[in-house]
Every structure is written in structure tokens, then in C-alpha cells.
Amino acid sequence: MVDAVIEEVDQLRDKIQGKRASFRDQTFLDELAQRIIETPNLGRQPAALALAEDLRNFSSEAFLRSVKAHINEGHDHTIFSLFDASYFPSLSLDYLTYETLPTDPHLATRYASPTMPVRITARSEGFKARSLVALFPENHIDGVQRGEDLIFYFIDKFVERHNQITRKMIDAVMAEDSFPLLRGVDDQTVEQASSWWVRLHEYHHRQGDMPIPDYLPYKKQKPLAGLEELRVDISGALACLNDSALPSWEAQLTYEYILSERVLRYAVEGIPRPNYDAVASQMLFNFLSQHGGIELRDGVIRLRKELPDVLTEFLGEIKRIEALIHTTPVEQVQQMLLRFTNQYTDYDPEAKDYRHIPFFAEIKERLRV
Numbered sequence: 001m002v003d004a005v006i007e008e009v010d011q012l013r014d015k016i017q018g019k020r021a022s023f024r025d026q027t028f029l030d031e032l033a034q035r036i037i038e039t040p041n042l043g044r045q046p047a048a049l050a051l052a053e054d055l056r057n058f059s060s061e062a063f064l065r066s067v068k069a070h071i072n073e074g075h076d077h078t079i080f081s082l083f084d085a086s087y088f089p090s091l092s093l094d095y096l097t098y099e100t101l102p103t104d105p106h107l108a109t110r111y112a113s114p115t116m117p118v119r120i121t122a123r124s125e126g127f128k129a130r131s132l133v134a135l136f137p138e139n140h141i142d143g144v145q146r147g148e149d150l151i152f153y154f155i156d157k158f159v160e161r162h163n164q165i166t167r168k169m170i171d172a173v174m175a176e177d178s179f180p181l182l183r184g185v186d187d188q189t190v191e192q193a194s195s196w197w198v199r200l201h202e203y204h205h206r207q208g209d210m211p212i213p214d215y216l217p218y219k220k221q222k223p224l225a226g227l228e229e230l231r232v233d234i235s236g237a238l239a240c241l242n243d244s245a246l247p248s249w250e251a252q253l254t255y256e257y258i259l260s261e262r263v264l265r266y267a268v269e270g271i272p273r274p275n276y277d278a279v280a281s282q283m284l285f286n287f288l289s290q291h292g293g294i295e296l297r298d299g300v301i302r303l304r305k306e307l308p309d310v311l312t313e314f315l316g317e318i319k320r321i322e323a324l325i326h327t328t329p330v331e332q333v334q335q336m337l338l339r340f341t342n343q344y345t346d347y348d349p350e351a352k353d354y355r356h357i358p359f360f361a362e363i364k365e366r367l368r369v
Helices: 002-015 026-038 046-056 065-073 105-110 155-173 187-205 222-242 248-268 276-290 307-326 330-343 358-367
Strands: 078-082 093-100 115-123 151-154 294-297 300-303
Touching (some): 026 046, 046 078, 065 078, 151 155, 155 248, 222 276
Antiparallel strands (some): 294 300
16 A cells, blocks of 8 residues: 555656745645545545645645644654755655654653654655655745654664765774774664664754754854754763763763764765765864874774763863853854864865865775765
């Protein structure tokens, strides 16, 4: 049945190809709703009924009320909606089924957030894009995110890119005693570490003096978006080291996993023009190198015993600046965060963009990652 539904969704996708400008035109939405309902297999699905209802009411509501409720309740583990996200251009009318992944009770309670790590079981064409590793509530055509709306992370894609990129880099550039728990682990273990990571990630976005989404407008610039990602991931990594209530082996594994992704994999993204994650990794690598947390010698990266303290120092500097928001105009705090970022990155004023670290550009070319 699900294969037949996916086939019908992809056929409908083809019919609306190139019509993104009409996604908020009520006549177009009414016609699409009717097509969905009349489709033999898709039209019988609860997710399809929810979407058709919302599409017909969109001009008055401008909110996918039934769709979001259906997704948040998660009874049939199905996502079906009309999407319009600039950074996920492959999405339009798309359908996905998933299975949830187990989690540690303390992790889920202590670091609570609307995070849903899942494994994809079936998907329409739009969800096949390699870069589409998460789905956010604002990616739907209503552009709305509420506190209770689930944020989905497609963990199978995390495992795939870790295997294809990060593991190769660990073997090629890390000292043999670095990331010992990650060496030789199976996909299920990587899946678990990924699930832990995304829960910690979303939790920490909502913490601190300048949390997301409250301060998102001031963190949209490429370097500041990258700095925010570092803030939350270093917070998560240190939580794994410092929270004694977490299972120790799993916590240490997740600590290694977060660092390996941040220091290695993100560092090669976007070459020759780094994206915000690559700028963040450039910053982290330079900070750790200059402050004695890591050492690059003869093409090999070594993690020093001082690394946790240096990570704490790095996070502390971000927190110190963001704490000024209570006494300083937000635009001034924004500029201080930007200066901190640029202190450890290579900005090209002529190109008005950031350069990659040559070491990682060479590694990307050599490993073909």
C-alpha cells in the first residue's frame, strides 16, 4: 500500500512542478486538495485528509492546523504536506513514513525538547535529497513553528554521511588514540549517538541568554548562524562529559561523535565556498589549536588532555558575550559576537566571504569526500 501511495504522491508532485509561486493561491490549493482526495490510495490516508482540509481553508487560516496536529500526534508515523523551504528546495508536495528510535529516559527528560529522531521507512522524491537531514515545522507552506510542533531528524541520513565522510577523515587525519569509541562501531551504535546528539542540540538551542527562536533574526548571518550551532553542540558535548546521570559509555560515545562531526566533517562542507557550518568548524578548529585543545602536526590531528577545559573556555566566551544582552543593545551584542567569530576565521574582505582552512581543502580533495 505505501508504495502505491508514494507513487501517487510523486505523480502529483510532477503535475505541480514549477508552480511554487501558486502555493498560496487559494484556487490552486483548492484544486490540489481535490486531486489529493480523488487519488485512489493516497486519498484514503488520514494524512491526506488532513492536508486537503487545511489547503481548502488556507486563505482564511494561513495555518496547517490539521496537518500539524496529525504530525504531532504521530499515530500512523506519517508526514504529508505541502512544503516551501528555501534551504530544502527539493521539497514540495511530499510524503514520508518513519519509525521512532529508542532513547535514554534521563536524556529525554533532562534535555526535553520537541525533537523526534526517526528512521525513514518510505519517502517520496523530495525527501531523497542527501542534504535534507531534518524537517522543521516552519518548512511547511504556513511557515509557522509553535512550541509543541515536532522537529524531525532523519537519523539514517546521519549514519550514512558519518560512514561516507567522517569515518574516512578519522582514519586519515586523527591520531590513533583519538575518538577510540567511534572506531569500528556498527551502524546501530552510530544511530544511537546521532539520536543523542540531535536531542541535546535542540534542547540547547532553547537555552541561554539569547536562545533560538527568540534571537534568530540576530543570528541569521552566516558566521553567527555557525556560532550558534557551535554554542549548542559544545554545550551538548560538555553535558555528555559532566552529567553523571547519563549512561557513561553512551555519553562518552556521543561526546566523541559530536566533536568528530564538528571538527572534521563540517570542516569540508561547501568547499570552495564554506557554508555556515563550515565557517563554524573553521572557527572551532582554530580556537582549539590556538588554546591548546588540539594539535596539528605532520598532517595528523591530536586531541590533548586539556581539550575539555578549552571547550569550556570557548563556550564560556560565547556565554559571556550573550549575557550582555541584559544591559546592552542587541545590535551591539551582535557585533561583539561577530568580532569573536572573525577573530578565529579567515575572512576575505574582497570576496566578502570566508575561506576554508587549506588543510581541510586538501583532505577533501585527497579523500574525495
